[in-house]
Amino acid sequence: MSGERRPRVVIVGAGFGGLACARALHGAPVEVVLVDRHNYHVFTPLLYQVATALLEPAEVAQPVRQLLQKLPGVDFRLGDVTGVDLDARVVQSDRGPLAYDHLVLAAGAVNDYFGNREIAKRSLGLGTLSESLALRNAVLERFEQAAWTEDPVQRRRLLTFAVVGGGPTGVEFAGAFAELVHEALARDYPHLDLDRVEIVLVEGSSAPLSTFAPKLQRASQRALEGKGVRVLSGAKASAIDEQGLRLDDGRTIGAATVAWAAGVRAASLADGLELEQGSHARLKVLPTLQVPGRPEVLVVGDMAAIPQAHGRPESLPMLAQVAIQSGRHAGEAIAASLHGRSPQDFRYRDLGTMATQGRNAAVAQIGPLKLSGMLGWLAWLLVHIVALGGLRTRLLVLINWAAAYLLTERPVRLITGTTERPDEQEA
Amino acid sequence: MSGERRPRVVIVGAGFGGLACARALHGAPVEVVLVDRHNYHVFTPLLYQVATALLEPAEVAQPVRQLLQKLPGVDFRLGDVTGVDLDARVVQSDRGPLAYDHLVLAAGAVNDYFGNREIAKRSLGLGTLSESLALRNAVLERFEQAAWTEDPVQRRRLLTFAVVGGGPTGVEFAGAFAELVHEALARDYPHLDLDRVEIVLVEGSSAPLSTFAPKLQRASQRALEGKGVRVLSGAKASAIDEQGLRLDDGRTIGAATVAWAAGVRAASLADGLELEQGSHARLKVLPTLQVPGRPEVLVVGDMAAIPQAHGRPESLPMLAQVAIQSGRHAGEAIAASLHGRSPQDFRYRDLGTMATQGRNAAVAQIGPLKLSGMLGWLAWLLVHIVALGGLRTRLLVLINWAAAYLLTERPVRLITGTTERPDEQEA
Numbered sequence: 001m002s003g004e005r006r007p008r009v010v011i012v013g014a015g016f017g018g019l020a021c022a023r024a025l026h027g028a029p030v031e032v033v034l035v036d037r038h039n040y041h042v043f044t045p046l047l048y049q050v051a052t053a054l055l056e057p058a059e060v061a062q063p064v065r066q067l068l069q070k071l072p073g074v075d076f077r078l079g080d081v082t083g084v085d086l087d088a089r090v091v092q093s094d095r096g097p098l099a100y101d102h103l104v105l106a107a108g109a110v111n112d113y114f115g116n117r118e119i120a121k122r123s124l125g126l127g128t129l130s131e132s133l134a135l136r137n138a139v140l141e142r143f144e145q146a147a148w149t150e151d152p153v154q155r156r157r158l159l160t161f162a163v164v165g166g167g168p169t170g171v172e173f174a175g176a177f178a179e180l181v182h183e184a185l186a187r188d189y190p191h192l193d194l195d196r197v198e199i200v201l202v203e204g205s206s207a208p209l210s211t212f213a214p215k216l217q218r219a220s221q222r223a224l225e226g227k228g229v230r231v232l233s234g235a236k237a238s239a240i241d242e243q244g245l246r247l248d249d250g251r252t253i254g255a256a257t258v259a260w261a262a263g264v265r266a267a268s269l270a271d272g273l274e275l276e277q278g279s280h281a282r283l284k285v286l287p288t289l290q291v292p293g294r295p296e297v298l299v300v301g302d303m304a305a306i307p308q309a310h311g312r313p314e315s316l317p318m319l320a321q322v323a324i325q326s327g328r329h330a331g332e333a334i335a336a337s338l339h340g341r342s343p344q345d346f347r348y349r350d351l352g353t354m355a356t357q358g359r360n361a362a363v364a365q366i367g368p369l370k371l372s373g374m375l376g377w378l379a380w381l382l383v384h385i386v387a388l389g390g391l392r393t394r395l396l397v398l399i400n401w402a403a404a405y406l407l408t409e410r411p412v413r414l415i416t417g418t419t420e421r422p423d424e425q426e427a
Numbered sequence: 428m429s430g431e432r433r434p435r436v437v438i439v440g441a442g443f444g445g446l447a448c449a450r451a452l453h454g455a456p457v458e459v460v461l462v463d464r465h466n467y468h469v470f471t472p473l474l475y476q477v478a479t480a481l482l483e484p485a486e487v488a489q490p491v492r493q494l495l496q497k498l499p500g501v502d503f504r505l506g507d508v509t510g511v512d513l514d515a516r517v518v519q520s521d522r523g524p525l526a527y528d529h530l531v532l533a534a535g536a537v538n539d540y541f542g543n544r545e546i547a548k549r550s551l552g553l554g555t556l557s558e559s560l561a562l563r564n565a566v567l568e569r570f571e572q573a574a575w576t577e578d579p580v581q582r583r584r585l586l587t588f589a590v591v592g593g594g595p596t597g598v599e600f601a602g603a604f605a606e607l608v609h610e611a612l613a614r615d616y617p618h619l620d621l622d623r624v625e626i627v628l629v630e631g632s633s634a635p636l637s638t639f640a641p642k643l644q645r646a647s648q649r650a651l652e653g654k655g656v657r658v659l660s661g662a663k664a665s666a667i668d669e670q671g672l673r674l675d676d677g678r679t680i681g682a683a684t685v686a687w688a689a690g691v692r693a694a695s696l697a698d699g700l701e702l703e704q705g706s707h708a709r710l711k712v713l714p715t716l717q718v719p720g721r722p723e724v725l726v727v728g729d730m731a732a733i734p735q736a737h738g739r740p741e742s743l744p745m746l747a748q749v750a751i752q753s754g755r756h757a758g759e760a761i762a763a764s765l766h767g768r769s770p771q772d773f774r775y776r777d778l779g780t781m782a783t784q785g786r787n788a789a790v791a792q793i794g795p796l797k798l799s800g801m802l803g804w805l806a807w808l809l810v811h812i813v814a815l816g817g818l819r820t821r822l823l824v825l826i827n828w829a830a831a832y833l834l835t836e837r838p839v840r841l842i843t844g845t846t847e848r849p850d851e852q853e854a
Contacts, residue, residue, distance in 0.1 A: 038841075038842065039567065039571060039840075039841065039842045040841045040842070040843075056483040056484065056485045056486075057483065057841055057843050058483045058838055058839040058841060059483075061841050061843075062838070063615070063838075063840045063841060065614075065615035065616070065840075066615070066838070066840075069614055069615070072617070075618065076574075077571075077574060077575065078568075078571035078574070078575075078842075079575075095572075095575050096575055129843060130843065130844070133843070133844075140466065141505075144466060144504075144505035145522075147503075147504060147505070148504065148505075148506075148522050148523055187492075187496055188490070188492035188493070188496070189492070190499070191502065390838075392826060392827075392830050392836075392838055393838070395826055396823055396826060399819060399822055399823060399826075400819075403819050409819075411485055411489070411490070411493070411817075411819060411820075412484075412485040413466075413490045413492075413493075414466065414467045414484060414485060414488050414490060415465065415466045415467070415505075416467075416484055416488075416556060416557065416560070417557070417560075417844050
């Protein structure tokens with residue numbers, strides 16, 4: 001290596017954290033390589049709309065190389081990172097090794113099945129684009145199967161859907177799915193009585209959206225129930241078998257389809273590094289986002305157990321905003337270190353959280369401001385349209401949202417590809 | 428069965444022919460069941476734009492049930508029709524049997540590999556939505572592989588693409604693919620020299636678009652060559668192996684990717700019926716579209732060998748217009764037979780043909796009118812926008828076309844799902 005070689009930063013993951021880091025390194029005297037197993041960046045907050053036949057993949061996913069065109073110093077490599085040799089400073093991938101001087105781990109999170117392989121196999125997640133497409137295919141397929149069957153017991157099972165997990169993902173999916181069923185699909189299947197479709201949202205704590213203010217929890221539950229979702233709180237999923245979803249209180253929900261939104265854990269890459277892991281398998285980091293004893297390795301976003309500022313015991317939550325802000329901080333820290341400056345502690349700025357329950361219904365909690373109903377929904381709409389990148393994407397999404405809102409239409413109700421759980425992650 | 432039972436018409440296939448037939452039966456005193464292995468109708472003339480990252484599936488595919496909402500007498504069943512018991516008058520499918528009084532076979536065509544299983548396995552078709560998505564994934568994947576490799580021989584192979592078949596499908600794909608490479612992908616891969624990408628169109632006859640007037644053939648070839656496509660006429664594909672595509676004149680095109688547009692044959696359902704088949708395995712029908720000796724069975728579109736009006740030996744070509752017009756005729760014939768009228772002969776009205784080679788270039792042959800270049804392209808644009816169904820679809824397609832035309836942008840260059848040939852048809 002010549003003395004003139006620029007230091008090389010390898011960023012693992014092109015999600016919110018990895019991209020923010022690459023952007024923060026723009027102009028720094030480094031060579032940046034961003035690696036991801038997909039060639040696209042996903043706007044994950046809208047994946048549930050792919051699963052409910054509202055949006056197409058290209059409306060929530062953008063080619064990574066397109067996003068990098070504005071960052072000429074950043075190279076992209078498609079590859080599945082399988083491990084890191086921390087001593088040799090080499091990232092291993094299914095397509096070859098990548099040496100680094102600085103490493104940023106931003107591989108995100110995967111569904112957490114709490115070690116239950118049966119649940120992993122028999123449920124459908126909402127964590128990736130492939131998972132959301134498979135869930136869309138699976139729910140549409142159930143209605144087609146119901147159209148063939150003459151057996152009322154079988155038909156009832158086909159038209160019962162369980163959603164496990166009352167966090168924002170489960171709540172948003174359940175609300176949008178209820179609207180899909182009672183609006184677009186009700187017209188599709190005049191011979192099926194879709195008023196009898198059961199959508200059951202199962203939440204372990206006392207109410208869905210447990211991280212929101214109690215007032216907003218109640219508003220959200222009322223909105224879901226108004227759309228025909230049955231909310232089962234204080235119940236945990238224990239198994240899935242031929243009969244349906246078994247709960248720990250002994251009850252069974254006779255559902256042919258179980259959507260799994262009960263939680264996520266750090267991507268499996270975190271497990272193989274022999275580094276200390278916190279809850280949800282996240283990698284423990286210093287307040288600077290550096291791995292203890294490895295100052296050249298930083299971890300950001302869902303993959304990192306980032307300490308809270310005021311010594312609170314829990315790490316920062318798994319949110320897009322945490323990923324974006326910590327990714328940006330990591331990029332700035334590396335750029336600063338090239339000028340000999342020592343790294344600063346990361347400070348998270350809470351911009352609030354929101355969750356929608358479908359048309360005209362969302363809850364939003366922004367500092368002291370608490371919105372629900374129509375006002376919350378307008379706030380949700382505005383934030384998401386602004387956050388979506390690009391004029392073309394915004395136009396396409398707005399057209400589809402207008403079709404859904406004004407015509408109760410879901411044009412993307414296509415069964416394309418598999419209805420099986422995609423084979424891209426382990427339980 | 429009670430005497431009041433309405434006769435049941437089963438239509439196999441929700442393509443252009445099957446849908447036109449269902450529409451023609453609207454209002455007739457029959458029960459209609461339309462069965463297809465997919466829950467969507469595909470606007471096949473634009474599939475090549477899915478394969479070249481211009482359009483999303485939902486822009487070329489519409490849910491069949493949505494199209495049937497205007498036809499309340501028509502029921503849809505998702506199912507793969509595996510055979511027909513012509514004596515018992517029962518259609519067999521993977522999901523159950525369907526009895527009929529009248530049967531319309533409109534299952535369309537599949538890629539013709541002329542019995543060569545190796546070619547079937549190693550090439551990628553453009554006949555279905557899944558095939559077009561797999562082709563898109565495969566070509567994008569090649570560029571990602573090329574970004575990893577240091578070996579110039581391997582890189583050259585990865586960046587050489589063969590398109591077999593110079594009919595409209597092959598020509599349209601090659602032109603749109605050349606634009607994708609030299610515009611959008613050239614910006615994506617600043618480190619690859621994409622001027623060295625080879626796209627070779629292989630055509631067995633003396634020039635591409637052999638069914639068009641010689642003047643238009645020349646215009647089309649010039650347009651393709653101007654976009655960087657190498658046209659190899661008078662050469663036939665004989666094999667595909669590790670080295671690439673073998674031609675019957677001994678030459679080899681060292682391509683890692685072979686797109687197959689060399690011809691189609693009737694869907695395999697046609698083979699199992701013990702009915703007489705013509706060229707391309709199409710089912711022979713009377714001028715009334717009825718199967719000889721089975722007046723209750725009609726065949727339409729690509730699946731039927733429909734005699735030409737003036738005693739010419741060839742059957743009508745495999746075109747969307749033939750499918751639409753013959754499907755409509757079949758529906759009208761069944762409706763007329765219920766009133767005791769004997770079936771009329773089908774008369775095809777030639778509305779012309781067209782093929783585009785990308786931006787500002789298309790050839791169109793409409794009666795005595797022959798257009799090429801910009802004029803042909805405007806005609807192509809107009810016809811396709813009019814033919815696409817629905818305001819929403821038209822808006823979305825126009826936005827994507829505008830992005831491609833004005834910004835040379837291809838927003839759908841996502842690798843989602845498999846890069847393998849989908850397993851939905853046999854060789």
